[in-house]
Amino acid sequence: MSSNSIKLLSGNVHKELAELVAKNLGIRLCKVDVSEESNREMSISIGESVRDEDVYILCQIGSGEVNDRVMELLIMINACKSASARRITAVLPNFPYARQDRKDKSRAPITAKLMANMLQTAGCNHVITMDLHASQIQGFFDVPVDNLYAEPSVVQFIKMNLDYKNCIIVSPDVGGAKRAASLADQLDLNFALIHKERARANEVSRMVLVGDVSEKVCIIVDDMADTCGTLAKAAETLITNGAREVISIVTHGILSGNAIQNINNSRLSYVACTNTVPMGHKLRQSAKLKQLDISPVLAEGIRRLHNGESVSYLFSHVP
Amino acid sequence: MITALKAGSSAREGQTDSARIKMTDCVILGGRSHPDLLARICRTLDIDATPVDIKDFSNGETSITVKETVRDRDVFVIQSSYDHVNGQLMELLIMLSALKTASAKSITVVLPIFPYSRQSDAATVQNYATNERNVRSRYDGSVGSIGPHNTGHAGHAGNGSIGSIGSVGTNGPNGSNGSNGSNGFNGFNGFNGNGPSSSGTASPRKASTFGEDVRNPPVKSFSKKEKQLYNGRAQSLLQFVPPPFENPSSEPLRATSLLNPEYNTGHRSWVAQNGPIVASLLATAGADHVITMDLHDPQFQGFFDVPFDNLLFRPLLIEYIKTMLPTYHSAVIVSPDAGGAKRATTVADQLHTRFALIHQDRRNSATILVGDVNDRVAVLIDDMVDTGATLIRAAKLLKDHGAVQVYAICTHGVFSGDTVYKVRDSAIDFIVTTNSVPQDAHQAVLGSRLHVVDISVLFAEAIRRIRNGESISRLYNCAPGAL
Numbered sequence: 136m137s138s139n140s141i142k143l144l145s146g147n148v149h150k151e152l153a154e155l156v157a158k159n160l161g162i163r164l165c166k167v168d169v170s171e172e173s174n175r176e177m178s179i180s181i182g183e184s185v186r187d188e189d190v191y192i193l194c195q196i197g198s199g200e201v202n203d204r205v206m207e208l209l210i211m212i213n214a215c216k217s218a219s220a221r222r223i224t225a226v227l228p229n230f231p232y233a234r235q236d237r238k239d240k241s242r243a244p245i246t247a248k249l250m251a252n253m254l255q256t257a258g259c260n261h262v263i264t265m266d267l268h269a270s271q272i273q274g275f276f277d278v279p280v281d282n283l284y285a286e287p288s289v290v291q292f293i294k295m296n297l298d299y300k301n302c303i304i305v306s307p308d309v310g311g312a313k314r315a316a317s318l319a320d321q322l323d324l325n326f327a328l329i330h331k332e333r334a335r336a337n338e339v340s341r342m343v344l345v346g347d348v349s350e351k352v353c354i355i356v357d358d359m360a361d362t363c364g365t366l367a368k369a370a371e372t373l374i375t376n377g378a379r380e381v382i383s384i385v386t387h388g389i390l391s392g393n394a395i396q397n398i399n400n401s402r403l404s405y406v407a408c409t410n411t412v413p414m415g416h417k418l419r420q421s422a423k424l425k426q427l428d429i430s431p432v433l434a435e436g437i438r439r440l441h442n443g444e445s446v447s448y449l450f451s452h453v454p
Numbered sequence: 455m456i457t458a459l460k461a462g463s464s465a466r467e468g469q470t471d472s473a474r475i476k477m478t479d480c481v482i483l484g485g486r487s488h489p490d491l492l493a494r495i496c497r498t499l500d501i502d503a504t505p506v507d508i509k510d511f512s513n514g515e516t517s518i519t520v521k522e523t524v525r526d527r528d529v530f531v532i533q534s535s536y537d538h539v540n541g542q543l544m545e546l547l548i549m550l551s552a553l554k555t556a557s558a559k560s561i562t563v564v565l566p567i568f569p570y571s572r573q574s575d576a577a578t579v580q581n582y583a584t585n586e587r588n589v590r591s592r593y594d595g596s597v598g599s600i601g602p603h604n605t606g607h608a609g610h611a612g613n614g615s616i617g618s619i620g621s622v623g624t625n626g627p628n629g630s631n632g633s634n635g636s637n638g639f640n641g642f643n644g645f646n647g648n649g650p651s652s653s654g655t656a657s658p659r660k661a662s663t664f665g666e667d668v669r670n671p672p673v674k675s676f677s678k679k680e681k682q683l684y685n686g687r688a689q690s691l692l693q694f695v696p697p698p699f700e701n702p703s704s705e706p707l708r709a710t711s712l713l714n715p716e717y718n719t720g721h722r723s724w725v726a727q728n729g730p731i732v733a734s735l736l737a738t739a740g741a742d743h744v745i746t747m748d749l750h751d752p753q754f755q756g757f758f759d760v761p762f763d764n765l766l767f768r769p770l771l772i773e774y775i776k777t778m779l780p781t782y783h784s785a786v787i788v789s790p791d792a793g794g795a796k797r798a799t800t801v802a803d804q805l806h807t808r809f810a811l812i813h814q815d816r817r818n819s820a821t822i823l824v825g826d827v828n829d830r831v832a833v834l835i836d837d838m839v840d841t842g843a844t845l846i847r848a849a850k851l852l853k854d855h856g857a858v859q860v861y862a863i864c865t866h867g868v869f870s871g872d873t874v875y876k877v878r879d880s881a882i883d884f885i886v887t888t889n890s891v892p893q894d895a896h897q898a899v900l901g902s903r904l905h906v907v908d909i910s911v912l913f914a915e916a917i918r919r920i921r922n923g924e925s926i927s928r929l930y931n932c933a934p935g936a937l
Contacts, residue, residue, distance in 0.1 A: 185724070
């Protein structure tokens with residue numbers, strides 16, 4: 136029996152991405168059994184030996200159940216640690232609590248830092264994530280963090296699905312300007328920016344467009360779409376300013392609350408999200424939703440990490 | 455609604471003065487799980503709870519802001535856990551982290567009921583046994599179980615809804631699994647005499663091993679002999695189940711592995727041990743001290759590197775029995791399972807009453823009463839009522855054996871799912887619990903049959919003593935009101 140091979144584990148709730156990654160790696164998912172007590176405590180048992188193996192635990196976090204998934208991941212990491220795994224890598228395509236990454240008010244927690252601490256306490260030796268909301272979160276960890284990018288996949292998607300020469304990349308807020316500019320550079324396109332005045336969290340007040348979008352196909356890019364209120368407003372603003380068509384590509388389609396309604400009622404032609412966040416039935420609820428598979432990137436990241444190869448190739452290339 | 459102890463209230467007035475002087479620079483706050491307990495503790499200590507703003511974002515993440523300064527203060531955080539344990543635990547962890555970031559001097563976590571305290575302590579189980587654990591899995595059986603084993607367990611393929619778990623014998627294949635909830639000890643229970651073909655073999659074995667089991671009650675895991683018996687039986691019932699790993703080269707394994715190539719490693723499922731990880735997470739988030747009450751496994755204290763106080767409900771419980779049950783001298787204290795025998799005998803010793811024990815034979819669903827309760831009031835003592843199956847079965851058995859009245863005293867009244875209705879329809883005459891978990895909803899269903907003992911006094915006194923550097927051990931023997 137060979138040891139130190141890749142063992143890919145996943146919880147029971149969202150297995151889709153884990154199965155895709157396993158398929159890309161040409162391996163089977165490790166058997167994991169998660170059951171819930173009546174008070175919703177979890178009981179986890181691992182159905183295969185992980186002794187001296189290179190363990191990867193993929194945790195896909197959907198909206199509305201973040202805390203359950205986090206606890207499941209922590210318990211699973213700890214179970215692998217106590218089962219003598221050689222190395223445990225948490226694969227978190229969508230890092231939980233990434234937006235609470237600073238002390239923005241007095242006596243507010245830096246929950247992203249707490250996540251980092253807890254992952255390490257549980258026994259995590261390495262983290263793979265994708266499009267972190269703020270790349271500084273990598274510094275919260277004392278263990279290596281590989282932040283992969285969806286950008287190459289997005290570039291490929293645009294080149295394959297759109298007549299991109301007539302497109303313009305739009306950032307829906309000032310914070311995302313760098314991301315949009317980088318994508319525009321890759322595609323050799325112009326970019327525009329929408330400046331918004333935010334009244335309260337998840338609510339958008341007034342939008343100002345910087346740049347010329349008339350007669351262009353606008354591609355709004357962002358790292359995260361939650362209630363999609365911003366996206367809908369941005370699309371409205373762009374159409375008002377003469378855009379021919381507006382589409383949106385986001386990495387983490389959390390799509391909570393009224394997101395589906397907002398998308399369906401908006402001027403957006405469609406919203407393409409990667410499958411870092413499980414979409415499930417939402418895909419059927421809206422004809423305007425598209426999914427972009429990033430499992431090859433995660434699989435290649437895992438393979439390279441396992442073999443000790445450079446991961447930086449993936450920052451600019453689609454595997 | 456809350457049955458406060460009469461003896462407690464007058465003596466408590468005297469303490470309040472000293473508390474007022476000394477508690478000024480300490481801060482008490484709590485999560486959303488149990489505002490009533492927080493208010494009661496604060497009232498006893500005569501200070502105001504510090505407001506905390508807790509809300510959920512639409513994606514399910516929790517956001518917390520502490521509204522008043524905690525800089526250089528001793529902070530006490532009160533959080534119960536029931537219902538949705540993961541959410542409540544994460545809320546607590548985030549709150550601890552907020553307090554730590556906000557420069558609190560020390561953070562004491564007060565957990566009236568400890569989350570994840572009843573998990574199995576067997577590190578490995580046979581793969582087929584893990585399936586038995588999953589009856590109450592929230593997910594459909596086909597998801598919550600491992601691989602092809604599922605096919606054999608017809609009863610588990612459906613979603614193990616809580617509602618299907620009830621008294622033994624009347625149910626389908628899942629019947630006796632309900633006992634796992636309140637036992638919490640192991641996942642093997644579910645195998646007892648409930649398969650369609652099991653009843654035939656059950657009775658002779660019961661006769662031959664009964665005596666031995668009473669002498670050596672199986673507490674937390676199977677003895678080797680029991681395991682072998684169990685394995686042998688499983689083998690005969692479910693042909694595809696691999697034999698244990700002890701003899702990897704034996705014929706049966708090869709035969710089985712031909713049928714099931716996936717299971718030829720003999721690996722046993724590795725069960726996550728949740729106690730240590732919860733302890734480490736609390737410490738990581740910033741807890742400097744942990745207080746809880748009636749921990750299911752006292753060994754949990756060893757998982758912590760920070761000071762840990764496990765308060766006891768027992769002094770209040772004894773006060774309660776003496777006050778509410780004047781005829782207690784003739785009553786019988788009963789332990790509903792072998793695991794709780796020690797808990798019950800301690801109470802019986804202190805009250806100088808008789809003691810009886812209910813034993814569940816694992817190879818079939820028979821429950822056996824050891825001791826006599828005929829024409830007496832029976833008082834069941836347990837640490838938690840969750841699914842209630844153990845208690846309900848025990849109460850029925852006691853009534854069948856001639857008990858006049860059945861009291862059930864459980865420290866933590868979790869009452870998951872529709873347990874409260876099953877308790878209402880059961881043979882339990884009175885159920886006594888504490889407000890470690892909010893009891894309003896349960897009170898509405900059970901009415902005067904539910905007595906709630908207020909434990910805020912106990913926690914308030916512990917907080918006061920910790921804050922003032924006094925000894926806690928007095929609280930182990932004396933009800934706080936009687937100090």
